[in-house]
Amino acid sequence: MHRRIIAPGALAAASVLLAIPASAASYSPGAPGIGDPYYPAYGNGGYDVSHYDLRLKYQPATDELEGTATILARTTQDLSRFDLDFLLDVSEVRVNGAAASFASSGEHELAITPKRPLPKGTAVTVVVRYRGVPSAKQAYGFTSWHRTPDGGIGANEPEAAWWWFPSNDHPLDKATYDVSVLVPDGVQALSNGVLRSTRSRLGWTRWNWRQDKPQTTYLATLAVGRFDITRSTSEGGIPVINAYSRDLGENDGAARASVERTGEIVDWLSTYFGPYPFATAGGYVPDTTTGYALETQTRVYYSPRQFSNGSNTSVVVHELAHQWWGDSVSVKGWKDIWINEGFARYAQWLWSEHEGEGTAQQLADYVYASHPAGDPFWTVLPGDPGPDHQFDIAVYDRGALAIQALRNEIGDKAFFALLKDWTRRYRYGNASVADFRRLAEKVSGKPLAALFDTWLFQPVRPGAPAAHAASVAVRAAGAPVPPRSWKKIAATNGVHGHSG
């Protein structure tokens, strides 16, 4: 059933296995998945990555990517073999300097057998040499690589790394990154973090990017194309690097009028969520036909289509809110997606209030009123939506409604203290919905199990007594009227999801 390629080194590795002493019996293969029930094959077991060093070369004309990934990791069990998640064609793997055998299997597994088994708790350096045409690769029938007229882009959720670097592809394994990309003069290579240097020689330019804070694999991005790069510093001192395709056409003005407000919005969000967690902020708008945006760490991915009706600062607020909710504090498992999307949506509600286009309370009342009992909207549980409903609108709108209910229950003082306590306590780590409930109870001094259960975990519309108790308007007079910000907020819907 699974595609299997036997590498030339496999036979040699088999004879090495025979030479392993009896004491090595405890050595076993790392699991092909990290243990997330939503995506059993995503990530891998047996090791933890601390750093990815990616040295790449990309040809926009042919979409050919070649490179060397050097991965620093530590074993978490006695390992005879381990997997990386990857789709491109591998020519060589070295583990701690020695040639290792390797074989592709499943949809995206690269199984690596080191020459000598690896004891638990030891440092491991894995070098993977590879090349390929990312747009020619699919897994599960889709691609996360966007071929553009001027290059290519890796950006998607929950999976994007497979098309451009080998990794332990799950949010639980965060790492720092150095991404160095050689591209022809005249095109630009973008990635996360700080641009350390560029150097041009013999018609090629090398772009050196550094992400010095832990980053999950799906938040790493690579974009090559004809970009105009802008730089500024926010009033609060955060350096901002944005980039716009030179081929945005009539969307160019609206894209810039939105994304150039990144610094202002980062400063504004900091007043709610605490200090911005990264060394730089920004976004890029490539020449793609996709419809979504993605909170790629420090360098948000936007689709031009999001600016086709004019500027939209609400989508910028959403993606920048994720820098705290999803990027700095990442999910433990994909079932915890409410921590990302509920709060990014709620930030849009706070921005609506800031802009005088409807308060968070009015937006909550509207969501409750516009979905009557029996609406399938209520069958999605934001607190555990299942992989097929992970990015359903209910995770966003019902998720934000639940946050307003929580705010009303514990009061503004405890609520806003909770937001900052959360982003400080779990900064650069992982946390779950259950962790959030525990902290909310600690900060507020109130038992909240029933409130969380009603608003996040029941497949029905919370009844009138629950709404009344949470100060959500039970019945508005006449048909519900959307607050003025609704259209811009709704234009953010479907921001995530596979492009096909």
Ligand SMILES: [Zn+2]
């Ligand atoms: Zn989002």
